[in-house]
Amino acid sequence: MSFKDEEQGIKDNNQEEEEEAVNTEDDSDPDEFEDEETTRNLVVPGEILTTDTKTFSPGRGTILTQDRSKIISLNIGLKQTKKNYINVIPLRGFYTPRPGDKVLALVTDKNPVKYRLDINSKEDAILKPKNTMKRGRETRGMRGGPPDRNTSNTDMFNIGDILIAKILSADRLNSPELTTVGKYLGKKNNGIVISIDPPKIPRVIGREGSMIKNLKNLTKSTIFVTQNGRIWLKAEDIAHERLLVDAIRKIEREAHTVGLTDRMVDYIENEKKKRGLK
Amino acid sequence: MPLIIKDEYPEKLFRDDGKRLDGRDKTELRPIKMEVGVVENADGSAYLEWGNNKIFAAVYGPREVHPHHLAKPDRGILRVFYRMTTYSVFERKRPAPGRREKEISMVIADCLEPLLFLELYPGTSFEVFIEVMDADGGTRCAATTVAALALADAGIPMKSLVTAVAVGKIDDELVVDLSGIEDKAGQADLPCAITWFNEELSLLQFDGDMNLKQMEEFLSLAKTALSEIYQIQLDALKKKYIEIQEEVSGGNS
Structure with a gap:
């Protein structure tokens, strides 16, 4: 799925928040779970x-x-x-941060110099204030100029906030560093975050985003899937969100089976009838 | 009145019909049952019933090391915590970790270490918690077996599984898989573990008396028993996923 399709998808769902979209992450492991013909x-x-x-x-x-x-x-x-x-x-495993991944992160600590975020990996990630704002005329003083002693650099986010961030750098030895400047990145004010096993994320996205397209269209929701095993979702009402959570749990459980996309469409339609949803 | 169990062992460890006290043949194993994914909040877990032994294992990691000074800058560390519950043996076991538990923890950690790629995770730790709910001989072997299973369930890259079993000598006969009484009253016991990627011994302890020729026999006996247990391990690991596969394909057809 290209970015154009995503933007189209947002307009169809007439969401107010324009930046909320689905990342397909098809750059990382394109072949994963893809070929239905491979012997399982x-x-x-x-x-x-x-x-x-x-x-x-x-x-x-x-x-x-x-x-x-x-x-x-x-x-x-x-x-x-x-x-x-x-x-x-x-089928099981842990998340290893890689540069370029988009992750859902939880702010766990902050001091005047940096934020500390939980990204579901072995180490906490670090977010520096200079990576939270666009460089422009107002922020030029960030580098070089005398520091402004009256305002803190880290008052943009609070402890407990959920952010969508991109990993700038990550290796075996140092803590990963994040940025919130970019498309789709920033703080999330609403919705639900659930976490699943990170290796099963490609299955939630499906081949060329087919699974996530189905989920979105059938429940009229916005979903953001990140590589660290967390999924942000928001639907019209709580009933649809519950259905979506159940569906994702079912995908996680049956990730290693064949023909999952078709089965999920049936499942959601059946459940919608059962629960009396439109 | 407190329950008094006499600390006495039978004179003969074989019945008149040539079988062992619990009715087993010399090379017969106790019934073994394994299951994975039993501890919800752990990264990986397994449960084992081996005769009267009942053991849980839970794996966490890779995660940060506490206390921090134990962390190694060039490689990860594997920590094993083997503990027995107070009610797992006849006489109440004091809950604090004793000399024996620390030793067994170390032995199991050394046994599992060659399987993992610790050098890929510097500054982190993998932690294996083994809780013995009920003990009846051969818990260190059973604990090693179940720990390997839990590590595999956690999705930690490892070269292969490891399987352990105890062989021993009772009443001048070589037997496989000693029970609690045979362990205490017998003449020798030899717990051994094998790593399957190179089929080498990863754990070998010895207590008692035997000669070199018997040792060779022991190890060949152990090998057959180990492959039997290995098969059960593999089945337990795959069962979780195969069940779902069958359930799904059954629903469609």
Whole structure:
């Protein structure tokens, strides 16, 4: 789904807040859960995927044994063969921040120098005030000029706020750094945030955003899915939101099964009739 | 009047019909039942019933290390907390971790460490909490087995599972999977664990008396028992997902 489609989607849903849209995140793992035709072979850590190491190479979630005689799985997940690479798509796991990811973050602490945010990874992320405002004429004093002692730099957000932020930098050793300047980024004032297992996020988005499109259209809602396993959603009323939460929980539970998108459409339509929703 | 259980062991550990006191053959295992995903708030968890042993394991991580000075700048650390509940043994066990529990925690941590890629997660810790609800011999083996299962359920990248079993000597006979009484009254016991990616021993402890030839026999006995348990482990790990798959495909057809 391109950005144009997203904007169109917002207008259809006649939302007041224009910046609330769906990110498809199709840049990160485009092949994940995509190919319905791949055999849904469940593998566990240590399971031998192939002994033919000449034609196949170890891809994601796999490793070549030390004697180079076989490729084994590192995760509990689904085996997938793509060209001559063997991958294992994990079913459980944790979120590792990567630069460019959009994340839903919770402000847990702040001091005059920086904010600290929980992004569901092993370390808290850091948000510096200079990354919270656009550089312009008013903020030029941020760099170089004498500091204004009367105002704090970190009064934009409070502890407990939920932000959509983008990761600027992340590596193994340092805390990830965030920014809130950019399209769709900033504070969220309403809606519901739920969290699911991060490896199952691609399934909520679906192939080229098909799943999320269906969810949005059927429940007339706005959804923002982020890579760290959190989903922000807002619908017309609480009943629709509840239905949406149930649907996402069902996707999470059945992420490893075939034909999920069609099943979810049936499920939502049935549930809507059952619950008396339009 | 308090319940008094005499600390006496039977003279013979074999019945007249040649079977063991609980009716098992020499190389027969106790019934084993495993389940994953039992602790809701943990990242990964598993439950094991092995004869009378009942053990929970929960895994958290990678997460920040507390106290912070334990963190290593170049690699993650694996911490294992093996604890027994006060009611898990006949005489009330004092709840504070004792010498034995600290040792077993260390032994299990050393056994599991070669499986993980700790160097990929510097400054963090993986924590495994093992709670023994009911103990009847061979808890360190059972705890190792269930800890590996919980780690796999948490989705932590690991080279393979690890499986452990105790073999021993009672009344001059070599037997597999010692129960509590056989462990105490027997002549020797040898807990051992295997990592399946290279099929090497990851844990080997020994208590009692035997000669080198018997040791070889012991290990070959253990190998067959271990592969039997490994199969149960694999089934337990996959069962959670296969059940959902079957439920879904059953509903469609």
